[in-house]
Amino acid sequence: MSLEDLAAHLRRASRLTVLTGAGISAASGVPTFRGAEGLWRQYRPEDLATPAAFHRDPILVWEWYAWRRALVGKCRPNPGHDVLARWSRERRCTVVTQNVDDLHHQAGTEGVIRLHGSLWELRCAGLPVPGRTRRRTGVCDDEWRDDRVPFAETPPRCPQCGGLARPAIVWFGEALRDSDLRAATAATRCDLFIAIGTSAIVHPAAGLLHDAKRQGAVTAEINPVPTPASGIVDIAIHGAAEDVLPRLDLLLSF
Ligand code: BV8
Numbered sequence: 001m002s003l004e005d006l007a008a009h010l011r012r013a014s015r016l017t018v019l020t021g022a023g024i025s026a027a028s029g030v031p032t033f034r035g036a037e038g039l040w041r042q043y044r045p046e047d048l049a050t051p052a053a054f055h056r057d058p059i060l061v062w063e064w065y066a067w068r069r070a071l072v073g074k075c076r077p078n079p080g081h082d083v084l085a086r087w088s089r090e091r092r093c094t095v096v097t098q099n100v101d102d103l104h105h106q107a108g109t110e111g112v113i114r115l116h117g118s119l120w121e122l123r124c125a126g127l128p129v130p131g132r133t134r135r136r137t138g139v140c141d142d143e144w145r146d147d148r149v150p151f152a153e154t155p156p157r158c159p160q161c162g163g164l165a166r167p168a169i170v171w172f173g174e175a176l177r178d179s180d181l182r183a184a185t186a187a188t189r190c191d192l193f194i195a196i197g198t199s200a201i202v203h204p205a206a207g208l209l210h211d212a213k214r215q216g217a218v219t220a221e222i223n224p225v226p227t228p229a230s231g232i233v234d235i236a237i238h239g240a241a242e243d244v245l246p247r248l249d250l251l252l253s254f
Helices: 003-012 051-056 058-072 079-090 178-187 207-214 241-252
Strands: 016-020 093-097 117-124 143-145 165-169 192-196 218-222 235-237
Touching: 003 192, 003 218, 003 235, 003 241, 016 079, 016 207, 051 058, 058 117, 079 093, 079 241, 093 178, 178 207, 192 207, 207 218, 218 241
Parallel strands: 016 093, 016 192, 192 218, 218 235
Antiparallel strands: 117 143, 117 165
16 A cells, blocks of 8 residues: 555545544654654653652652753744644644644644643642741642743742642553543544554554544544554555655645
């Protein structure tokens, strides 16, 4: 199956869902999780993006996120993001993303379902800043956006209780927000489901393609290399998102 086959399905689709992973932001300069450039110092994301890591060493985890915010803050959407943003407005396309870089939002994509939150949003961790006290116990219901790079103070603090803030991001071992999971599950009821730039390893995101297939959707994948999903999709396009999506979009204009 080829790009023209995928374009033909895109023309016919009345409901299109796209699941994106770190690969769609690679061309914008955002490191992927499992690419060679994805590592930070000697750590793996699975070692740092966990509640246990944050409880053990919140300063180290915040150093990792501060490094990512400083890097991602300089990145801009690439042509792959721009095509999906237009499709979200013109082609009844729902974008479900695993990424926390907010580049789909920056590209003007409507109705993005952010499964894992955002680098730019924080919430109360329900913990004291190491060596300090808090004005109350429990977790404040506050969640707020803070785009400052660097933060006014590190680690950033909850404005309500003066305790430790944490990234409003879903870590490994944490449940996704019910509302996001419901929205993503609803989006698997579609004619065409395309997974773009994801290693198809992390669940429940990686299961969405299987859900769509079970409900009768045509499934496709856009990735330079094979993934665990390559063997089950109807159409596997081996290529970079920032190249393939504009070529697909051009085919749709004929
Ligand atoms: C959950 C935010 C249950 C963090 C992320 C043991 C204990 C607990 C849970 C588990 C466990 N074992 C397994 C699990 C489930 C676990 C999981 O799936 N683990 C994996 C490692 C097996 N999942 C979870 O923990 C989830 N929660 O299960 O909760 C629960 C229920 C009730 C109550 C309590 C608990 C939560 C998972 C979310 C983790 N957070 N991100 C942060 O960013 O700081 S995950 C993170 O990695 C990403 O968000 C993404 O989801 C995931 C994978 O990354 P990808 O996006 O795929 O990127 P990757 O680098 O891997 O691949 C890039 C791809 O792009 C490659 O294929 C490459 O070829 C391609 N590419 C490169 N360049 C391009 C390109 N493609 C196109 N164009 C290019 N130019």
